[in-house]
Amino acid sequence: MKLTIHGAARQVTGSMHLLELDHYKILVDCGLDYEKGTWQEENALFPFDPAEIDVVLLTHAHIDHSGNLPTLVxxxxxxxxxxxxPTADLSELLLLDSVNVFLSRERRHSKRKRGNSGPKPLYLQKHVMDTVQRFVTIGFNKPFRLNGDVEVTFIPAGHLLGAAFIVLRVQDRGEEKTIAFTGDVGRKNYPVLNDPAMIPPVNYLVSESTYGGRFHSKDKTLTKMLTEVINEACIKNPGRLIIPAFSIGRTQALVYSLNKIFTNGLLPPVKVYVDSPLAALATDVFRKHHHLVNQEAQEFYRREGDEFEFENLVYVQDMKESRELANYFEPGIIISSAGMLEGGRIQDHLFYNIQNYYCTILFIGYCAKGTLGHRLLRGDSVVHIRDRELAVYATIRQTDLLSGHGDHSDLVNTITHQDPAKLRRIFLVHGETQSMQLLQEDLFDRGYRVEIPEKGQVFEL
Structure with missing residues (x-):
């Protein structure tokens, strides 16, 4: 049995791992790699023949895990x-949205270069629909036999609705071997989602390491933090609170948290706008798979009704309604994508509000270096938005209480459930080098054998 780490090696994006058996090849995840400036061109080629892959196993829908599937097809x-x-349904939404991103990027490049075409889209809607036709859905905790030698089980991972740890039981030349892939590890007590389950004992573990060496804040609850920020931004000072949020997962968690705050009377009513068509579609997927949300959300539904609907909540339908928000001067909350401020309707809201002393921008997720979100968080006094240089007068705030990733403690807890005497090797992926090294050091001290693979590195298991 041979494992090759083809993506998310010593970096965060582009998860893609190839497991090769005699006459059978399994690809675990097929995500987009965003790490280089030429990422679109980089993702156009595979280090193997896609036609030789027998099956793909997908941990969850996020684009750095699913986003290059249509290219593979x-x-x-x-x-x-x-x-x-849920992963099949959410992936379809995200992949179709990626097509729009590709086409928009091509148009912007053509406009800047006066008609010279930019990078061609990796794939089009037709390729997405061809990909969707290949989805086969498997329930959690139900072993599924891929062939006579391989059995796969999807274990709940938290992180996102439908996200799974993938556990493979393989008969390899007369010996049974087990290997698990974490995808992304969720965190406990996250809004809407169930806690990550424990991975059964395995011989090999491919684990993400995004928050290696980092710990989430514990000094306040999510409810207390949101209540304080909204009170300061919209009630004490009748201004505007803008929250950049990824449309799938983060927005649903935030809307549910706001629902609880206003339903329980912790604050006076404030108008809340969700300005993201993708978020509205994703929320319907959460409703469709409501039996998979956590017990608290299900009880809230039985007691109060739909956790993603409440008085004064508005899902903005089209660009006309979105633009009209610029002329709405009452206190309010605007939730819009994308989370790092790179494109999407959020840039329009920033354009009109970044110089507003009565505006607060609350970041609830990670912002990669080089993005507009990162520049605001590091304290830049002037930023470039929509071809203009704008002074930053709005208040900038950040919290990690809505991060969907488990922190260092969560990662260690997931991994150390395994017996170090039986777990032969751990492979750390999906993290910055420093995060991987800090997690590796901790696991070394606990008696585990840990590798930090390079891209394309091959391991005989």
Missing amino acids: RMGFEGQILCTG
Whole structure:
């Protein structure tokens, strides 16, 4: 049995791992790699023949895990893509949205270069629909036999609705071997989502390491933090609170948290706008798979009704309504994508509010270096938005209480559930180098054998 780490090696994005058996090849995740300036071109080629892959196993829908599946299909993959039901539904939304991103990027490049075409889209809507046809959904905790030698089980991972740890039981030349892939590890007590389950004992573990060496804040609850920020931004000072949020996962967690605050009378009513068509579609997926949300959300639903609807909450329908928000001067909250401020309707809201002393911008997620969100968080006094240099007068705030990733303690807790005497090797992926090294050091001290693979590195298991 041979494992090759083809993506998210010593970096965060582009998860893609190839497991090769005799006459059978399994690809775990097929995500977009955003790490280089030429990322679109970089993702156009695979280090293997897509036609030779027998099956793809998908941990969850986020684009750094699913986003290059249509390219794989376009280049000859003809097998099935196995995942949970919510992952299939959310992936379809995100992949179709990626097509819009590609086309928009091409148009912007052509406009800047006066008609010279930019990078061609990696794939089009047709390729997404061809990909969706290959999805086969598997329930949680239900072993599924891929062939006579391989059995796969999807274990709840938290992090996102439908996200799974993938556990493979393999008969390899007369010996049984087990290997698990974490995808992304969720955190406990996250709004709407169940806690991550424990991975059963395995021989090999491929684990993410995004928050290695970092710990989430514990000095305040999410409810207390949001209540304080809204009170300061919209009630004490009748201004505007803008929250950049990823449309799938983060927005639903935030809306539910706001619902609890206003339903329980912790604050006077404030108008809340969700300005993201993708978020509205994703919320319908959460409703469709409501049996998979956590017990607290289900009880709230039975007691109060839909956790993603409440008085004064408005899902903005089109660009006309979105633009009209610029002329709305009452105190209010605007939730819009994208979370790092790179494109999307959020840039319009920033354009009109970044110089507003009565505006607060609350970041609830990670912002990669080089993004507009990162520049605001580091304290830049002037930023470039929509071809203009604008002074930053708005208040900038940040919290990690809505991060969907488990922190160092969560990662260690997930991994150390394994017996170090039986777990032969851990492979750390999906993290910055320093995060991987800090997690590796901690695991070394606990008696585990830990590798930090390079991209393309091959391991005989």
